[in-house]
Amino acid sequence: MKRGKQRTRAGGQTRKDTMRAAAIDRFGPPSVLKLHTVPIPEAGPNDVLIAIHGAGVGVWDADIRRGWWPEGRPKFPLVLGTDGAGVVVTKGSRVRRFRVGEKVWAYEFINRKGGFYAEYVAVNASHVGQIPRRLDLIHAGAAVVTGLTALQGIDDQLGVRSRETVLIFGASGAVGSLALQFAKRRGARVIGTARGRAATALVRKLGADAIVDTSLKDVREKLRAFAPDGLHAVLALAGGNALEQTLDVLRPGGRVAYPTGVEPKPRRRPKIRITSYDAEARPRHFAKLKRAISEAHVQVPIAAIYPLEQAWKAHQRLGKGHVLGRIVLKVRRENS
Numbered sequence: 337m338k339r340g341k342q343r344t345r346a347g348g349q350t351r352k353d354t355m356r357a358a359a360i361d362r363f364g365p366p367s368v369l370k371l372h373t374v375p376i377p378e379a380g381p382n383d384v385l386i387a388i389h390g391a392g393v394g395v396w397d398a399d400i401r402r403g404w405w406p407e408g409r410p411k412f413p414l415v416l417g418t419d420g421a422g423v424v425v426t427k428g429s430r431v432r433r434f435r436v437g438e439k440v441w442a443y444e445f446i447n448r449k450g451g452f453y454a455e456y457v458a459v460n461a462s463h464v465g466q467i468p469r470r471l472d473l474i475h476a477g478a479a480v481v482t483g484l485t486a487l488q489g490i491d492d493q494l495g496v497r498s499r500e501t502v503l504i505f506g507a508s509g510a511v512g513s514l515a516l517q518f519a520k521r522r523g524a525r526v527i528g529t530a531r532g533r534a535a536t537a538l539v540r541k542l543g544a545d546a547i548v549d550t551s552l553k554d555v556r557e558k559l560r561a562f563a564p565d566g567l568h569a570v571l572a573l574a575g576g577n578a579l580e581q582t583l584d585v586l587r588p589g590g591r592v593a594y595p596t597g598v599e600p601k602p603r604r605r606p607k608i609r610i611t612s613y614d615a616e617a618r619p620r621h622f623a624k625l626k627r628a629i630s631e632a633h634v635q636v637p638i639a640a641i642y643p644l645e646q647a648w649k650a651h652q653r654l655g656k657g658h659v660l661g662r663i664v665l666k667v668r669r670e671n672s
Contacts (some may be wrong), residue, residue, distance in 0.1 A: 345560035357454035358647035358665070359413035364402035366651035372413050373645065377449040379456035381428040384461045386440060390477025391420035391452040393650045394510070394665040396445075396597070401651060406446060415457040417452030417649070420667070421467055421476035431461045433619070440479045441467045443617040453647055455667060465622020468629045475636040479514065479663040483614040483625050485595050485636075486515035486571075490522065491624075493593035493613050494569040498523030501563045506573030509545060511595070513637045515571050516542050521632040527562055529582070531658065536638035538637060538660050541615075548582075556581040559641070566590070566597075575600040583608070622643055635662025 359372045371436045379385040399414045421441040424434050435438060442457070442464040448459045448586055466477040489511075502519045508513040509527025519526045520543050528544040530536045531551040539547050546562040555578050559567075566587035572579055572594040583592065583602060592602055592610040598610050602610050614623075628634070643649040650663050 344554075355455035356644060357450065358417075358644055359415045359453070360401055361412050363401065365403070365647040367653065369401060369416065369648040369651055371647075372415075374450070374454070376412060376416065376423045376456045377547075379426055379428050379458045380538045381430045382460055382462075382605075383428045383449075383458045384424040384431060384440070384442070384464050385425045385427070385456060385458050386420075386442060387425050388420045388422040388452055388455060388457055388477070388578045388667045389473035390422070390475070390483065390511075391417045391665040391667055392478050392480060393647075393654060394418060394481065395654065398654055399653055402458070414470055415450040415452075415454050415611050417454070417457075417665075418445050418447075418479035419472075419477070419664075420452035420457070421473045421480065422457075423473075424565075425456065427461065434464065434466075437477075438479075439467050439473060440464050441476045441622070443484065443615070445483045453665060453667070454643065455644075462619060464508065464616045465617075465619065466626060468626045468627060470633070471636065474641065474664055475507060475638065475665060478510070478628070478638055478664045479634075479636045481615055482510040482622055482638075482662055483629065484617055486511045487518050487625050488621070488626050489593050489595065490515055490518040491628075493611055494571060494591050496522045496524050498570055498572060499525065500568040501527065501565070503523045503559070503563075504528045504544075504573070504577050504583075505570060505582060506541045509548075509573055510572045510659065512546045512571070513538065513542055513661055515573075516544055516638075517632050517634045518628055519571075521628060527559065527567075529578070535658070535660055542635060542637075550578040558586055569593075570604050572598060572602055574598060575602065587590060621626050639663050643665050648653055 442459045502524045508530045527546045528539040569591045588607040639659045
């Protein structure tokens, strides 16, 4: 692979014009995701240029790879990835919140300047935050959009309170494993669902008060045994018959929240409030997430780590399902 030309930036430092990125030239299966050499994006006046170390891999990335796009057609090659963590390389003239060399994480769902499966990403500074000190850049890269989604589901959408009984449906996944810990931070009694022995062990390790294995029969009856007075709230991270059985155990006035994209959607039912939401990523949201992760001593489960050049393998693994925690790309080589 050819090395990019070097250019000088503020402070007399140099960096190359091109970078490695995992991108697609067309929609298709995981094999279309290949390593490319592409221009390093330019940071505009409101942007931060980040040297990415860890990038999260999500099911929405696979949706885009297969052909979903919000409108029109994207410009190929298309660099995938919506979130990650790294180090500030430079910043735009209007950016005051960060300094060069600072460790940050960021989330941008459709970034017109390119995604996070790359050595560098330019992101509007309003979608960037300082990472908690207790997380390294790989674990921080795994916990950006998933952490925002989990925390906003527990705190903002469900308003979980102390001594409430809360169900995390899908507690072993990337969002659920964090939501479980955020609900415990609120002093709730938390029940988690999982499928199989390994998932059950992870949910138990993360502090669930009770676990329902949805691969077994009688989900409704098992849940009622754990919550004889009914559930106060449910964070639904997957849909289907097993979820509907758990919603039968909600108390009158119970609350259900689910991220946009969960299918099938929970069925409406009387005296139950059901809301869908999208994670928001603004400075106050990042500040709140940083504080919550520190206060709850949150563990960020990682299912697998792949080098950037094996992004296609990460997508293959994602497609097999039953991912415990999140899959992450280690973007930068040693000493780079």
